Amino acid sequence: MGINKALYASGIEGIQVYQKNLHLSPEHKQMLAEDISRFHQADNLWDVLRQEFSLPHYEDNPCVQEQIAWLMNHQDFLLRSATRSAPYLFFILQQVRKRHLPAELVLLPIIESGYNPFAYSTAGATGIWQMMPGTASGFGIKQDWWYDGRRDVIASTRAALNYLTYLQNFFDGNWTLAVAAYNCGEGCVLSSIRKNVRNGENTDFWSLPLPPETRDYVPRLLALAVIIMHPDQYPIYFPVVHNAPYLAQVDVGRQINLKQAASFAGISYKKLMQLNSGFNQTSTSPHLPYKLVLPIQNVESFTENLARSARQNSIDWIRYKVKPRDTLASIAKQFYTTPTTLRNLNKLASNHLKLHSILLIPGPPSPQLEEDVETHAEDVAEKNIGKYKAAQDEVVTVTNKDLMSKETLVAFQEDIKASSGKYSIHAGDTVYMARAHDTWASIAKRFHISMKALRLVNKLPHDRISSGAQMVIPTHLSQTNLISSQEKLSPGDTVYMVRKDDTLEKIASKFHTSAAAIRVANLLKSSQVQEGDQIVIPTHIASG
Structure with a gap:
């Protein structure tokens, strides 16, 4: 699973933007090569x-x-x-x-x-x-x-x-x-x-x-x-800087170790940190967004290496349940970290711990603590679904929710047949724990995935889904139809999925454009939009 050219690569912004979980097709590789060529030929x-x-x-x-x-x-x-x-x-x-x-x-x-x-x-x-x-x-x-x-x-x-x-x-x-x-x-x-x-x-x-x-x-x-x-009057010869985009912003799709990211991109860790100087730790935050800045000429190398190492760059996290007599110092000692790190990471006001509360701890679990540890669903997917108890309703690596095309579903069915009916978890998929009253239809709707694809992946014995059942949601598929939608976009435009309580006016304000411009771009007959609708935001003409 690679990374594709942006939904927009805006000249106005001055930085090329790349989305996660899309195939880097030959056409888009060519576009990337042209960007790099323009960079090297640009004026000072x-x-x-x-x-x-x-x-x-x-x-x-x-x-x-x-x-x-x-x-x-x-x-x-x-x-x-x-x-x-x-x-x-x-x-x-x-x-x-x-x-x-x-x-x-x-x-x-x-x-x-x-x-x-x-x-x-x-x-x-x-x-x-x-x-x-x-x-x-x-x-x-x-x-x-x-x-x-x-x-x-x-x-x-x-x-x-x-x-x-x-x-x-x-x-x-x-x-x-x-x-x-x-x-x-x-x-x-x-x-x-x-x-x-x-x-x-x-x-x-x-x-x-x-x-x-x-x-x-x-x-x-x-x-x-x-x-x-006045360079003639004050001769200081600054190094040439090309009048073209040098930086690319890549949405990696999940937390990533920065040393691993530098290796994927083929640049030094020092250079990566110069371009991503906002990070305080050696990995990105476990919370959104997951964006990295790279030199534009290193994007292809990064995406290809990331695709080859789909799981190697994930961060191991432990969800530790506080036991009687636990202290922040004793827990830190067990996991080879410091009380200050745990306090900052978990946003604790003091060293006081509440019994049975959950602490997020960086690092692999010790074997003797396995019974007290809840792993993130992302790690469950890698090791074996059901091996550990996951937190209720825990969802990780949720990708952009864009509807799957019929062609995508057919290709997906063929892939599963070719794998003797077994499904291999992809980067960008989601591990989901079913809640009370969940149905195949409600889960498919929630993740904007075909119900047929959901059933293909999760061969549960009954139509009824039990509360607590762990399911794999093939959310990596939800990106594939974006490639076909690119032809509808101008450079600088954005694809947006309407959220609950959104109105055209709210969306226009968020993107510094007008409701009328959005209506024209999407050929809308009225100002009504519904949750889950995909619309094109004409950000290439948005005001500053």
């Missing part, structure tokens, strides 16, 4: 960037001249920063363009962090945009034990640019004030403006009584733009 992005600068640079201002001199005396810093920026530059420029922001903002991470995603400040800011925890949370950045989105270049760029857009609006389009506020906060800038108003003084950036760091910060950004704008 630094040349493109200087043509798109739009802010006044105040080149003759003494403060800007002072910063030009400082930067020219620190060319090693500039070259290191430019080299580190290479994987991200195209994506960030596209995000700036999407929001109609000045291209100079692409340079801001050089001033903030030297384009180092692992940079930390003494104040607690981190990432290339040096976002503080509170600001990041306010703009939708996730931060937990597994992941800090402030270090994730993709997530933090979107959040930082949204914050800068807010600051621009806050200061009525004045970009020097907006950039100053990014450094010291809008309250700081506003306080300085009010002070000057009281004193009858000018309220432009150059006149405000701002902190010394901020008074250097804005001129340094402008000075860097001047240097890049």
Whole structure:
């Protein structure tokens, strides 16, 4: 089971997107090869960037001249920063363009962090945009034990640019004030403006009584733009950055060990972590989403190796039931981990444990503890269904719910016949524990799978399904019809499955488009949509 070209590969986004559980067909391999070819033939992005600068640079201002001199005396810093920026530059420029922001903002991470995603400040800011925890949370950045989105270049760029857009609006389009506020906060800038108003003084950036760091910060950004704008006058030869997508975002479909992922992609672990710098641990989170960022030229290698090693890269998890006299320290010792790790992983407020509560523990179970351990359904599928007791109603690796075509079902039947009537579990399948009142029809509907396919896989002796019965749901099949639907999509479009309580207006708002555009794209006669409907979202024309 491989990974296919995206439902969308949006030029507007600046990053190619790949979905999980789809076949990498010859046609899509060709598309991927063309993307890579375009990348190698593209113009130098630094040349493109200087043509798109739009802010006044105040080149003759003494403060800007002072910063030009400082930067020219620190060319090693500039070259290191430019080299580190290479994987991200195209994506960030596209995000700036999407929001109609000045291209100079692409340079801001050089001033903030030297384009180092692992940079930390003494104040607690981190990432290339040096976002503080509170600001990041306010703009939708996730931060937990597994992941800090402030270090994730993709997530933090979107959040930082949204914050800068807010600051621009806050200061009525004045970009020097907006950039100053990014450094010291809008309250700081506003306080300085009010002070000057009281004193009858000018309220432009150059006149405000701002902190010394901020008074250097804005001129340094402008000075860097001047240097890049005039390469003949300021000869610093930045490494070539191609004006084409370099990054690909792959939805792996499940948790994955990052060292294993690097091996699959054929890149070093260090390089993988530079591109996926938001991860705090050596594996991705066990919770959605399961997205990895890779160089576009490594996607095919990654998908092929992932397909060959369908189960080798899964993470072993133990669901441990707390017994009398257990402590966090004693459990940590049994499983060769630490109390802090267990507390963070399970979001415990203290070291106090509730009897019979369940703890999630990383690592393989010890044989002597087997009777106290509940494995995840994903592991049950690998070892033997029914060998361990699974948690009630536990569902893992649920794939996108897209309806199976008749051709897919016929091919599926032939595959089972060829395997002497036995079904082999695929990556992307789901192990499900039946609940009270479940029927073949209700389960098939829930997972958007044909009832006939469900019966083929699970040869249960009766039509009636007993509560607690474990079933394999062939959800890997639910992706195959997406290939045929690709012809209906424009680059940048998205296939969306309508959820409970969705309306056309809610969906349009979620994707920053209009209800009318969705109706036109899907030839809908009314605004009514039903749960489970597949609709095309014309995100290639969505507003920023």
